[in-house]
Amino acid sequence: MTMQLYGFWRSNAAFRVRVALALKKLPFEEIEVDILSGRQFDAEYAELNAEHVVPTLVHEGHRIFQSMAIMEYLDDIQPEPRLLPVDTKERAYARALALVSVADAHPLVVPRIRKQLGVAFGADAAAIESWCRHWAAEGLATYERLLSRRPVAPFALGGAPTIADICIVGQVITAELYQLDITPFPMVSSLTKRCFELRAFADAHPFKQAGYRT
Ligand SMILES: N[C@@H](CCC(=O)N[C@@H](CS)C(=O)NCC(=O)O)C(=O)O
Structure with a gap:
């Protein structure tokens, strides 16, 4: 199932996740949440992300937030190429x-x-x-x-x-x-x-x- 990334063009945290997904060649669909227009507070998105920030990654119906947690999750589900060293x-x-x-x-x-x-x-x-x-x-x-x-x-x-x-x-x-x-x-x-x-x-x-x- 293709992952969904709730992000925004300007978001630094979403940039991190986009790079991680691309390095691992994991296909994803990006859904824009315009944080400069306050869309992060819309009820539908607020339900997905209690902090009212991007990014949020949805994988197999599971939502993952915080870019570090997302990058580490990606490393766990697909270890190669590694984003975190083993040592x-x-x-x-x-x-x-x-x-x-x-x-x-x-x-x-x-x-x-x-x-x-x-x-x-x-x-x-x-x-x-x-x-x-x-x-x-x-x-x-x-x-x-x-x-x-x-x-x-x-x-x-x-x-x-x-x-x-x-x-x-x-x-x-x-x-x-x-x-x-x-x-x-x-x-x-x-x-x-x-x-x-x-x-x-x-x-x-x-x-x-x-x-x-x-
Ligand atoms: N530590 C979080 C940062 C999340 C965050 O602050 N995202 C910004 C965009 S880079 C945001 O959505 N800001 C909305 C706001 O400040 O209202 C992460 O790494 O995911």
Whole structure:
């Protein structure tokens, strides 16, 4: 049965899942939930995702949410190619790299946070933009420091992309959405270039998705 991915062109978390599905060559149908128009609060979707966020993956009638949980689920149901290394220390490192974006940097720039900055503190569009640029750059700076400590060959953990590469590239996409110059982050930049040479990454880019708008 084809999986259904509830996502949105601009969603970083949905990007991660699209790459994971493509690397594993798992067919899926993407259903748009326009989170910029508030469709995540529609009753039908709210029933599917109690957090009112994308992505949600539906497989065999079972709903899975949180992009990390989804990527790990995909690795469990179809282990090859592996997105998480088998070695426990490497596995922890892959998860840690992924979480820099998933748990620390990306949550600071999602729509509900941007909105609340205005509601709670009266931040205008320029202030919110500046906030997002700051945290997008902080995420990249952390990745640059981490990648500089261990050779990238050619991907973050070795010869094949893992959840770490997916999340690092996702962080670069966030920076791209806020027109950040990524040249101060050469390790991140060259890793991203290598990833985008792969169709799984290139085809999952937000700007390539149905519904993309400037
Ligand atoms: N940690 C979650 C993040 C989910 C999330 O915040 N998704 C964003 C899009 S990338 C969203 O749907 N935001 C809606 C909102 O903030 O109102 C994951 O990795 O799946």
